[in-house]
Amino acid sequence: MDKIRAILDQFGKLKVPASSLAPDADLYDAGLTSFASVQLMLGLEEAFDVEFPESMLNRKTFSSIAAINRAIGEITRAAA
């Protein structure tokens, strides 16, 4: 989750530091735009060496730190 927070700070363009956000805090309320969510996704793909499948490319997947963590978990499990 700390790794996700670091990438959020880099690409999410949030109005607060990611460390101040609870795992289930709404990232869109924190200022995540659809443009930034794509940049965030690319940052996550690079850092975790994963590729988000089309079925995960929706608002819900990137709605909170916990949701992102779940999604990455799912992708890595599916790949294993």
Place this chain on the structure above:
Amino acid sequence: MANAPARVAHLQTPRQRLESVIQIARAHASEVDCENRFPAETFEALKRARLLGVMIPAQYGGDSLSLADIVDMCGALGQACASSAMIFAMHQIKVSSLVTHGTESAWHIDFMKRVAAEQLLLGSATTEGGIGGDLRSSICAIERDGAIFRLVKEANVISYGRQSDAILITARSHSGAASSDQVMAVVLRDQYALEKTIDWDTLGMRGTCSEGFRFTCEAPAEQIFPHPFAEIAAQSMLAMAHLMWGGVWFGIAADAVARAQAYLRAEARKRPGEKPPGAIRLAETVGVLQEMKSVIVSGISAYERAKLRDEELSSVGFSVAMNNVKVTTSQAAADIVRDVLLINGIYGYRNDSPYSVARHMRDALSAAIMINNDRILGNTSNLLLVSKFDTSLVA
């Protein structure tokens, strides 16, 4: 006898009721354009035919019409008067926000009933000075004071602002909120003041009277939609807007093509046995019109499918598809009218000929800048960094 017209109105389908409105819109289209004025006759007729609440569920007094039915009406009206059709479309887009996101709040349900019963006309104030066409970002913020809220917005473009009975307006949810943390509120005519800041003297779509205003209001907080505007935009507004606008632009293009056909037929009659030189170009243009129709019709079914699943509606792939509907139909409309201009020649170029497409050309050129295509392509190109095109050919 006194209630005969009402009974007739009841027996006919909304699309049948639209026919008489179309005649009225056509009769006044040129005057509306020349005089830069609101198409009042069309809207009196729409209200008389009870067509402003058609999208509202029957249980609240409307006709429960589907998106496909509404888009078809936009296209039919667009063939007669593009400004009338665009106002009709913008109003229905606002109604669609109520229908999709207003059913969990007593105030919004009540308001929907009023729209149907009193045939209220709804305007939209998303565009803001300093932000432009970026719907998903606001500078102005809601200021809450107990059970009421206040808002001041530099609303640079509010179509038919002075004729609206209520305006749906976006703003940041509170003074400390991020620019994308927005809400939308319904504000009634007697709750806001409009101070005109910008005139509407434009190339086309002159009848929309899309003047700029400083919008100031005070209203009960319950008039703010309970869901964030992000959801309203993603789940209904963007798709509805692009498809209904596409319907209007299709109407402009279709009427231009009809004028080319009429012109060529008259030419062919004058010289029997000879094919007029523009005939080949018409064949090509009709192909583009058919493409445009397919994009709209398949866009509507994509929306109907996506509607069944929230995740699909807010997916990147669906956004890309709807953005493409907007960009391709707006380009096609202008391309088609320009081709008709070549076919009809000087008769198309004149303002006063029955084969004129001068107004069509001016109206169609608004499509590419109504949320600038470059802005939309910029967004789409970002989404395409991660999203793959759906290559399935099954509808």
